[in-house]
Amino acid sequence: MTIANQELNTIAAQEYRYGFITDIEADVAPRGLNEDIVRWISAKKNEPEFMLEWRLKAFRHWEKLQAEQQTPTWANVHYPPINYQDIIYYSAPKAKEKLESLDEVDPELLRTYEKLGIPLEEQKRLAGVAVDAIFDSVSIATTFREELAKHGIVFCSFSEALQKHPDLIQKHLGSVVPYSDNFYAALNAAVFSDGSFCYIPKGVRCPLELTTYFRINTAETGQFERTLIIAEEGSYVSYLEGCSAPMRDENQLHAAVVELIAHKDAEIKYSTIQNWYPGDQDGKGGIYNFVTKRGKCAGSNSKISWTQVETGSAITWKYPSVILQGDNSIGEFYSVALTKAKQQADTGTKMVHIGKNTRSKIIAKGIAAAEGSNTYRGLVRIGSRADNARNFTQCDSLLIGDRCGAHTTPYVEVLNNTAHLEHEAFTSRVDEDMLFYCNQRGLSMEDAQSLIINGFCKEVFQKLPFEFAVEATRLLELNLEGTVG
Amino acid sequence: MLEIRNLHASVNDTPILRGINLTIQPGEVHAVMGPNGSGKSTLAFVLAGRPGYEVTSGSALYQGQDLLEMMPEDRARAGLFLSFQHPVEVPGVRLDQFLRAGFNAVSKSRGLEELDPLKFDRLLRRRVKTVNVDPQMTRRSVNEGFSGGEKKRNEVLQMAVLEPALAILDEPDSGLDVDALRSVAQSINDLRTPENALLLVTHYQRILNYVVPDRVHVLVNGRIVKSGGKDLALDIEANGYDGYEEAANPTLAQPASP
Numbered sequence: 001m002t003i004a005n006q007e008l009n010t011i012a013a014q015e016y017r018y019g020f021i022t023d024i025e026a027d028v029a030p031r032g033l034n035e036d037i038v039r040w041i042s043a044k045k046n047e048p049e050f051m052l053e054w055r056l057k058a059f060r061h062w063e064k065l066q067a068e069q070q071t072p073t074w075a076n077v078h079y080p081p082i083n084y085q086d087i088i089y090y091s092a093p094k095a096k097e098k099l100e101s102l103d104e105v106d107p108e109l110l111r112t113y114e115k116l117g118i119p120l121e122e123q124k125r126l127a128g129v130a131v132d133a134i135f136d137s138v139s140i141a142t143t144f145r146e147e148l149a150k151h152g153i154v155f156c157s158f159s160e161a162l163q164k165h166p167d168l169i170q171k172h173l174g175s176v177v178p179y180s181d182n183f184y185a186a187l188n189a190a191v192f193s194d195g196s197f198c199y200i201p202k203g204v205r206c207p208l209e210l211t212t213y214f215r216i217n218t219a220e221t222g223q224f225e226r227t228l229i230i231a232e233e234g235s236y237v238s239y240l241e242g243c244s245a246p247m248r249d250e251n252q253l254h255a256a257v258v259e260l261i262a263h264k265d266a267e268i269k270y271s272t273i274q275n276w277y278p279g280d281q282d283g284k285g286g287i288y289n290f291v292t293k294r295g296k297c298a299g300s301n302s303k304i305s306w307t308q309v310e311t312g313s314a315i316t317w318k319y320p321s322v323i324l325q326g327d328n329s330i331g332e333f334y335s336v337a338l339t340k341a342k343q344q345a346d347t348g349t350k351m352v353h354i355g356k357n358t359r360s361k362i363i364a365k366g367i368a369a370a371e372g373s374n375t376y377r378g379l380v381r382i383g384s385r386a387d388n389a390r391n392f393t394q395c396d397s398l399l400i401g402d403r404c405g406a407h408t409t410p411y412v413e414v415l416n417n418t419a420h421l422e423h424e425a426f427t428s429r430v431d432e433d434m435l436f437y438c439n440q441r442g443l444s445m446e447d448a449q450s451l452i453i454n455g456f457c458k459e460v461f462q463k464l465p466f467e468f469a470v471e472a473t474r475l476l477e478l479n480l481e482g483t484v485g
Numbered sequence: 486m487l488e489i490r491n492l493h494a495s496v497n498d499t500p501i502l503r504g505i506n507l508t509i510q511p512g513e514v515h516a517v518m519g520p521n522g523s524g525k526s527t528l529a530f531v532l533a534g535r536p537g538y539e540v541t542s543g544s545a546l547y548q549g550q551d552l553l554e555m556m557p558e559d560r561a562r563a564g565l566f567l568s569f570q571h572p573v574e575v576p577g578v579r580l581d582q583f584l585r586a587g588f589n590a591v592s593k594s595r596g597l598e599e600l601d602p603l604k605f606d607r608l609l610r611r612r613v614k615t616v617n618v619d620p621q622m623t624r625r626s627v628n629e630g631f632s633g634g635e636k637k638r639n640e641v642l643q644m645a646v647l648e649p650a651l652a653i654l655d656e657p658d659s660g661l662d663v664d665a666l667r668s669v670a671q672s673i674n675d676l677r678t679p680e681n682a683l684l685l686v687t688h689y690q691r692i693l694n695y696v697v698p699d700r701v702h703v704l705v706n707g708r709i710v711k712s713g714g715k716d717l718a719l720d721i722e723a724n725g726y727d728g729y730e731e732a733a734n735p736t737l738a739q740p741a742s743p
Contacts, residue, residue, distance in 0.1 A: 443558060
């Protein structure tokens with residue numbers, strides 16, 4: 001093996017930088033899952049009756065799927081069976097009273113956020129970003145509430161929304177991702193503990209980027225959050241979530257559900273930077289990120305755009321999708337997924353064209369380094385009434401080193417012969433030739449690699465809000481560090 | 486500027502260079518000619534420090550420094566440039582960004598000013614004119630979808646931007662038609678100064694009609710078997726490499742002596 005190749009193969013040596021544990025007393029549910037636990041969680045959160053009913057229906061459905069062993073097995077990921085009775089389904093930091101302002105937040109928690117690089121205090125001053133931070137299962141503090149309230153925008157934790165806006169939740173919950181959608185969606189519906197809720201009224205353009213930051217802290221905890229965003233007619237919102245988790249030897253389960261609803265002429269832009277703990281070099285530990293994200297372009301001329309940068313998790317199983325129901329509606333999916341060490345990612349999207357003149361665009365970039373395995377899986381479905389539907393798909397893979405793998409599995413179902421679909425795919429390799437070429441122009445090995453990776457991801461990074469594009473670039477560089485010879 | 490002494494190098498444990506001696510002074514143009522497989526490109530790669538090209542013995546001093554001890558990027562920053570015979574595609578990386586990154590890396594190591602995109606753009610536009618390439622080329626991904634001729638011109642453009650002290654041009658003429666060849670050669674000549682030097686590696690004599698060498702070296706089987714003035718190239722054009730190959734491999738020409 002030549003020197004450059006050895007360097008490439010040590011990429012995975014980069015350690016996880018967000019692996020600290022916060023020492024806070026937590027309010028923890030008994031281990032395991034049964035109807036009583038579901039009731040316990042619902043009672044803990046003082047939920048309205050309809051919510052408990054829905055959870056119980058979901059739980060019974062999940063039990064049935066579990067009994068029939070209907071866990072999804074089609075994805076190109078491999079892991080030992082999960083013992084769902086060995087997971088703690090609810091963990092909340094013990095708070096003495098309800099928190100009214102940041103000053104009342106446990107300073108230990110705020111320090112955690114600072115380590116993560118999201119100083120809430122700072123962000124209060126830095127206009128432009130409102131943060132709803134989820135720590136384990138409960139929303140800690142929401143900034144910029146007043147500013148948003150002026151526009152009639154609701155941005156709060158899911159729990160709070162259940163208390164204050166139960167009608168909105170009852171109307172929309174499960175309307176995009178029903179509890180019966182899949183195994184993990186059913187599990188989430190039964191036990192989800194918190195999440196974010198966002199409502200943009202008719203004609204309002206949300207003046208801030210809304211941000212949620214998730215963090216899994218307690219050992220052996222599953223994090224099951226649920227996000228619901230409703231954009232009324234003619235409104236616009238840009239929403240970003242970031243995720244991290246401490247280093248632990250056990251695998252932790254993260255099964256989230258995100259539902260987006262865009263009414264007539266509304267636009268939702270949803271961006272994710274996911275940096276969950278990926279496990280160590282040998283594949284020990286790390287988050288199982290089994291997530292169902294789906295948006296519905298309910299009204300005509302509506303638009304939903306997903307952008308994701310996935311660098312973490314031991315396993316990622318995630319297909320942010322758009323149901324293009326309204327005529328002339330647009331769905332977009334921009335993705336960068338990086339797998340290194342023994343990480344596995346099976347990710348992509350579904351674009352379901354129902355309305356006329358609907359358009360979708362898929363740009364998926366997979367980067368596999370060391371022994372990482374990266375699969376793009378996508379479905380484009382053109383329904384029989386979706387006249388003149390268009391789709392453009394581009395899925396590219398970049399291989400770093402010679403022990404990784406990239407796979408592309410596109411599915412296409414067309415029931416209308418006026419459809420116009422384009423598909424492009426290429427695989428390239430960051431090989432010695434490319435690196436040497438850059439070196440010969442004066443670039444160090446690291447700069448060369450960073451240039452190549454950023455070039456590869458450019459189309460996706462351009463879609464991120466500016467400050468998050470910077471963060472995403474830095475995150476990729478951190479993750480691929482360790483190549484200096 | 487460059488002093489190569491008894492340089493031996495192997496690729497995958499196969500000896501390719503078997504004792505190269507070559508001295509280049511500032512302002513000079515040297516041409517290394519040879520048949521396919523004689524080790525021309527290997528010499529270029531060894532000097533540029535490509536991984537996988539192992540120097541087994543000998544030395545190379547560049548501006549008084551031990552060239553063979555330097556990392557490839559440090560050689561580049563010290564003013565050694567290699568124009569690739571087969572330029573590499575870097576998908577998604579715009580040529581102007583690529584060039585600025587290289588230019589700034591070189592400038593930084595020399596304690597010179599690094600240029601922001603605007604300032605660099607001004608410099609790049611001047612170089613684009615000098616080298617006579619389509620300005621749109623700098624906005625495309627590095628070498629991606631470039632024609633053979635565009636790739637060669639792009640190498641010369643990069644040379645114009647980085648202003649190397651020693652440029653090693655590995656077959657800058659291959660795949661070019663006569664007009665393109667003349668134009669590329671003209672650009673190379675325009676970049677010559679009394680301080681810099683060229684090492685031109687080529688199979689054919691024709692580019693030497695335009696870029697006139699001070700010295701011509703015939704490389705056969707990993708050794709320089711003959712050196713001379715520019716007329717030597719004309720001799721090769723007329724008579725081929727056969728005579729030199731026999732000289733390099735006497736065992737092929739006559740039965741092995743007991």
